[in-house]
Amino acid sequence: MPLLVLGANSLIAQAASANFAEAGHEIIFAGRNKEELSKIAGDFNIRYKVNCLTEYFDALDYANHRKFVETVFTISPELNYALIVFGYLGTQEKAQSDFTEAHKIINSNYTGVVSACELIAAEFESRKKGSIAIISSVAGDRGRQSNYMYGSAKAGLSAYSQGLRNRLFKSGVNVLTIKPGFVDTPMTYGMPLPKLLVASPKKVGKDIYKAMIKGKNVIYTPFYWWWIMKIVKSIPETIFKKLKL
Numbered sequence: 524m525p526l527l528v529l530g531a532n533s534l535i536a537q538a539a540s541a542n543f544a545e546a547g548h549e550i551i552f553a554g555r556n557k558e559e560l561s562k563i564a565g566d567f568n569i570r571y572k573v574n575c576l577t578e579y580f581d582a583l584d585y586a587n588h589r590k591f592v593e594t595v596f597t598i599s600p601e602l603n604y605a606l607i608v609f610g611y612l613g614t615q616e617k618a619q620s621d622f623t624e625a626h627k628i629i630n631s632n633y634t635g636v637v638s639a640c641e642l643i644a645a646e647f648e649s650r651k652k653g654s655i656a657i658i659s660s661v662a663g664d665r666g667r668q669s670n671y672m673y674g675s676a677k678a679g680l681s682a683y684s685q686g687l688r689n690r691l692f693k694s695g696v697n698v699l700t701i702k703p704g705f706v707d708t709p710m711t712y713g714m715p716l717p718k719l720l721v722a723s724p725k726k727v728g729k730d731i732y733k734a735m736i737k738g739k740n741v742i743y744t745p746f747y748w749w750w751i752m753k754i755v756k757s758i759p760e761t762i763f764k765k766l767k768l
């Protein structure tokens with residue numbers, strides 16, 4: 524059953540897709556960089572012997588989302604899996620003084636997902652089958668001074684995916700919320716992160732694939748982030764606000 528990936532240039536997207544391709548699923552890679560997507564699709568075609576297609580998709584071009592979703596369901600009528608990967612970390616400091624940056628962070632991580640997801644959800648709901656997986660972040664579990672613009676958009680996204688899951692449950696459509704910790708991708712390159720806590724896109728991609736196939740509700744990836752965030756969330760606000768996090 525085919526998989527649609529939004530934000531397919533991401534290394535996490537490619538790693539998750541590789542698991543689907545290995546299992547024989549057709550893939551539609553969607554994103555802004557069609558040239559790069561064509562290279563990825565060509566590579567998958569040769570490596571996994573599966574049919575791979577590419578489509579242009581810009582999360583911020585809301586006006587074209589309906590046409591995009593109609594197109595993908597037309598070219599792939601059996602489409603059953605949608606993985607929403609795109610996101611934008613941005614710069615917290617810049618976002619505090621420049622609303623254009625704050626707006627981009629909010630729109631890229633929240634509004635863009637809602638716009639595309641509602642259209643995909645409606646199609647799956649009418650077919651009474653399908654599976655949507657949305658990449659949120661552990662950053663959405665607690666607001667921190669160092670990245671609360673991004674974190675708050677991801678918090679909204681986690682709540683959105685939770686509500687969508689509740690709505691679609693009765694139609695037999697699954698919605699998975701994915702909360703990665705630190706992952707070694709261009710988004711985190713150059714950041715002073717604790718090496719032991721930085722996972723590979725391959726590990727995160729495998730976790731995403733397994734959770735989608737099993738129809739899970741929420742995953743932390745790697746799993747130990749569930750424990751880390753349990754501790755982080757339990758710190759009283761009076762103490763937390765004094766920490767340089």
Ligand SMILES: NC(=O)c1ccc[n+]([C@@H]2O[C@H](COP(=O)([O-])OP(=O)(O)OC[C@H]3O[C@@H](n4cnc5c(N)ncnc54)[C@H](OP(=O)(O)O)[C@@H]3O)[C@@H](O)[C@H]2O)c1
Pocket residue numbers: 529530531532533534535536554555556580581582583608609610611612631635658659660661702703704705706707708709710711
């Ligand atoms: N890396 C981490 O530590 C980490 C941790 C937690 C959650 N996440 C989440 O995991 C997801 C993947 O991130 P990543 O680490 O792979 O980061 P990345 O390498 O920066 O990839 C982000 C992807 O989002 C796409 N994108 C951004 N804005 C877009 C737009 N307007 N329309 C379409 N695509 C757009 C980018 O497309 P282009 O190639 O066109 O720029 C890129 O492919 C994101 O949702 C991120 O928030 C990452």
